[in-house]
Amino acid sequence: MSNKIPVQNIDPQDASTPKVKTVELYEARKKIYVKEITGVFQKVRSFSLWFLMGMYFLFCWISVDGQQLVLFDLPNRKFHIFGATFWPQDFVLLSWLLIICAFGLFFITTLFGRVWCGYTCPQTVWTFIFMWLEERIEGSRNQRMKLDQASMNKQKALKKAAKHASWLFVAFATGLTFVGYFYPVRELVPDFFTFDISSGWAYFWIAFFTLATYINAGWMREQVCLYMCPYARFQSVMFDKDTLVVSYDLNRGEPRGSRKRSADPKEVGLGDCVDCGMCVQVCPTGIDIRDGLQYECIGCALCIDACDSVMEKMEYPKGLISYTTEQKLEGKDSKLLRPRTIGYGLALAIMMSAFAFKLGTRLPVELDVIRDRGALFQTNAKGYIENAYTLQLMNMSDQVRTFVITVEGMDGVSISGKSEFTLEPSEVRSIPMAVEAKPSALTERNHDIVFKAQAVDDASVKIDSESRFLGPAPVKF
Amino acid sequence: MTSFWTGWISFIVLGSIFGCAWLLWVTRKSQKFDTETEQTMGHSFDGIEEYDNPLPRWWLVLFMGTIVFGLGYLVFYPGLGSYKGIFGWTSVNQWEAEVKKAEETYAPIFAKLAATPIEELAKDDKAMKIGQRLFANNCAVCHGSTAHGATGFPNLTDNDWLYGGAPEKIKETITDGRNGSAMRAWKDEIGEEGVKQVANYVRSLSNQEDVDEAMAAKGAEIFAANCFVCHGKDGKGSHDMGAPNLTDGIWLYGGTQAIVEATVRNGRGGVMPSFKDKLGEERIHLLAAYIYSLSHR
Numbered sequence: 001m002s003n004k005i006p007v008q009n010i011d012p013q014d015a016s017t018p019k020v021k022t023v024e025l026y027e028a029r030k031k032i033y034v035k036e037i038t039g040v041f042q043k044v045r046s047f048s049l050w051f052l053m054g055m056y057f058l059f060c061w062i063s064v065d066g067q068q069l070v071l072f073d074l075p076n077r078k079f080h081i082f083g084a085t086f087w088p089q090d091f092v093l094l095s096w097l098l099i100i101c102a103f104g105l106f107f108i109t110t111l112f113g114r115v116w117c118g119y120t121c122p123q124t125v126w127t128f129i130f131m132w133l134e135e136r137i138e139g140s141r142n143q144r145m146k147l148d149q150a151s152m153n154k155q156k157a158l159k160k161a162a163k164h165a166s167w168l169f170v171a172f173a174t175g176l177t178f179v180g181y182f183y184p185v186r187e188l189v190p191d192f193f194t195f196d197i198s199s200g201w202a203y204f205w206i207a208f209f210t211l212a213t214y215i216n217a218g219w220m221r222e223q224v225c226l227y228m229c230p231y232a233r234f235q236s237v238m239f240d241k242d243t244l245v246v247s248y249d250l251n252r253g254e255p256r257g258s259r260k261r262s263a264d265p266k267e268v269g270l271g272d273c274v275d276c277g278m279c280v281q282v283c284p285t286g287i288d289i290r291d292g293l294q295y296e297c298i299g300c301a302l303c304i305d306a307c308d309s310v311m312e313k314m315e316y317p318k319g320l321i322s323y324t325t326e327q328k329l330e331g332k333d334s335k336l337l338r339p340r341t342i343g344y345g346l347a348l349a350i351m352m353s354a355f356a357f358k359l360g361t362r363l364p365v366e367l368d369v370i371r372d373r374g375a376l377f378q379t380n381a382k383g384y385i386e387n388a389y390t391l392q393l394m395n396m397s398d399q400v401r402t403f404v405i406t407v408e409g410m411d412g413v414s415i416s417g418k419s420e421f422t423l424e425p426s427e428v429r430s431i432p433m434a435v436e437a438k439p440s441a442l443t444e445r446n447h448d449i450v451f452k453a454q455a456v457d458d459a460s461v462k463i464d465s466e467s468r469f470l471g472p473a474p475v476k477f
Numbered sequence: 478m479t480s481f482w483t484g485w486i487s488f489i490v491l492g493s494i495f496g497c498a499w500l501l502w503v504t505r506k507s508q509k510f511d512t513e514t515e516q517t518m519g520h521s522f523d524g525i526e527e528y529d530n531p532l533p534r535w536w537l538v539l540f541m542g543t544i545v546f547g548l549g550y551l552v553f554y555p556g557l558g559s560y561k562g563i564f565g566w567t568s569v570n571q572w573e574a575e576v577k578k579a580e581e582t583y584a585p586i587f588a589k590l591a592a593t594p595i596e597e598l599a600k601d602d603k604a605m606k607i608g609q610r611l612f613a614n615n616c617a618v619c620h621g622s623t624a625h626g627a628t629g630f631p632n633l634t635d636n637d638w639l640y641g642g643a644p645e646k647i648k649e650t651i652t653d654g655r656n657g658s659a660m661r662a663w664k665d666e667i668g669e670e671g672v673k674q675v676a677n678y679v680r681s682l683s684n685q686e687d688v689d690e691a692m693a694a695k696g697a698e699i700f701a702a703n704c705f706v707c708h709g710k711d712g713k714g715s716h717d718m719g720a721p722n723l724t725d726g727i728w729l730y731g732g733t734q735a736i737v738e739a740t741v742r743n744g745r746g747g748v749m750p751s752f753k754d755k756l757g758e759e760r761i762h763l764l765a766a767y768i769y770s771l772s773h774r
Binding site: 027028226227373378380386417432433 | 504505506507531532533534535536537606609610613617618619620621622623624625626627628630632635726727731
């Protein structure tokens with residue numbers, strides 16, 4: 001009897017231990033070495049980025065009639081923006097402006113995806129500058145990688161020091177300019193270098209923004225977009241199938257693989273993607289666009305430039321990676337006008353015109369009336385009923401103005417005493433004011449009255465403020 | 478705070494901080510995952526799946542940094558029960574420091590103003606704007622923002638003064654206050670009939686309407702026997718006594734028959750508080766100038 005040992009079929013796959021990967025809960029940042037690329041979109045970007053940068057650095061230096069064009073004068077609580085002066089009362093306008101900007105961003109995102117991120121975002125602008133400096137000092141992507149791997153020597157130390165010095169210089173210029181929008185820049189810069197700034201806070205904020213710029217644009221870079229930027233997190237809800245996105249044409253590219261330049265892809269059974277990895281090397285957020293739409297993609301189109309340059313060399317048609325829409329990739333027509341864009345556009349148009357109207361009809365005068373809280377009313381020497389108020393009259397214009405105050409709203413009510421006041425530019429005056437009326441004119445315990453302030457030199461500059469006139473219960477005959 | 482509560486609060490605060498630190502520390506270690514089966518967290522919504530991706534390392538650094546900051550804060554500032562912190566900070570001493578700073582800024586301004594005589598200061602527009610603010614903050618509650626007064630609170634703009642309207646007198650009034658006029662109740666002494674008669678007489682002094690002449694004549698006798706001590710024989714009052722002038726038709730409490738009767742019957746006693754401690758001499762000087770200016774325009 002032969003007892004054979006039963007054959008056991010051992011599948012090597014089953015037998016092997018499961019593929020276990022070790023995952024750290026907190027992962028160290030993998031440094032991204034961005035390859036510099038030239039191309040159509042990079043040209044557009046660099047124009048836009050240098051332009052915005054230039055605006056930032058130059059705007060605060062422009063003065064008109066001795067007034068800095070853009071100055072947020074916090075100590076005096078006045079904001080000068082392009083010749084208009086905004087007061088704390090106008091803050092509601094600022095919130096509207098921010099809401100309009102947000103809607104503008106939504107509108108643009110719905111149409112063109114994340115062009116804001118790729119072409120105009122300050123994080124992108126400053127990172128672009130810092131990367132540009134890095135490339136000039138440490139060399140190309142490969143040279144930088146080699147430099148980082150090399151052990152420290154004089155050459156490396158020198159290059160690193162030069163890079164950080166140049167970064168810090170730009171960061172400092174940024175910080176100084178930033179504070180220059182809050183503190184007259186023409187005084188700030190000389191005062192800074194002679195250590196003559198009266199407020200220690202100016203030094204603090206310059207240091208703060210210098211450091212913040214240096215860390216954000218030098219060290220954090222894509223980390224800001226990936227982990228800090230709220231917009232990156234919610235922009236996807238504004239996308240639809242017709243939104244312009246940077247996308248890889250899967251049908252055309254796959255299967256990817258390397259081949260000889262002379263080979264016909266169809267014969268080798270490959271798509272147009274030569275799998276050179278250029279699109280990954282140029283990506284500032286370090287993603288592979290060929291994996292599809294990802295929230296990390298800032299829509300900067302550098303991968304398009306990179307891919308197009310390769311396609312050109314391979315003599316394939318351009319546009320394997322391109323600005324396109326999901327509809328187009330599926331071979332359908334893409335529409336610009338759709339309920340979503342029309343809705344956003346309409347809301348935006350309404351808000352912008354309301355804002356422009358409000359801005360245009362804003363008057364440089366403000367009147368607040370505060371009723372005295374002590375006595376409700378009293379009888380004065382004339383035997384009239386008298387109420388006391390404190391008026392806050394503000395001349396928000398840049399010229400000396402005389403205002404006439406009148407009161408209306410009930411019969412026989414008048415101001416007792418002076419009613420003309422001359423105010424200096426941007427003066428806020430508190431005016432104690434007694435208002436009187438004959439007891440016989442009082443038909444109710446309280447009457448709504450209106451104070452009116454009217455500029456003598458300009459009939460359009462006038463403002464109303466409501467209040468109340470109180471008296472004793474009227475005598476019934 | 479009792480030592481039990483101090484201990485309890487410290488325990489909770491420090492316990493929470495060290496608890497967080499411990500949690501961060503023990504969970505930071507690497508975990509082993511089966512990449513075949515455990516790529517996602519297993520959460521799915523609308524076909525969107527949640528990946529189990531690691532957090533960036535610098536977050537851990539930030540978390541730890543916050544803990545270090547928190548501990549440092551608790552060393553310097555109060556937060557652990559009754560422990561005051563190295564700086565001994567309280568909101569009261571912060572307020573005091575602010576006040577001191579403000580005093581240092583404004584003291585020279587007020588010192589300069591205080592050196593100017595009141596009559597002159599009353600003509601200085603800028604000084605009067607400051608004076609007006611002082612008045613609005615300290616005096617307007619009773620005297621009204623217009624300083625026209627109210628029932629029981631004198632009008633400061635009519636140049637009729639209970640205690641005198643000379644600059645020094647005004648200053649004295651603000652500094653030390655006025656402890657009520659000595660107008661006492663007369664009802665027991667002169668009787669209800671006497672009250673009515675005197676009231677009629679007093680009202681006749683300022684030519685009020687509806688005065689009963691016969692009553693007034695009788696009232697004159699009572700006045701001459703009792704009231705002249707303070708209000709004077711002619712009823713013109715006395716600044717030394719704070720007794721009002723009864724002939725000018727200005728009434729602190731009202732001039733109708735019923736009100737004047739009530740005044741005589743029950744007496745009156747308004748109190749002007751002292752502002753010496755609240756405002757200090759320099760501000761009182763400026764305030765006096767403002768009040769002076771109201772009736773000397």
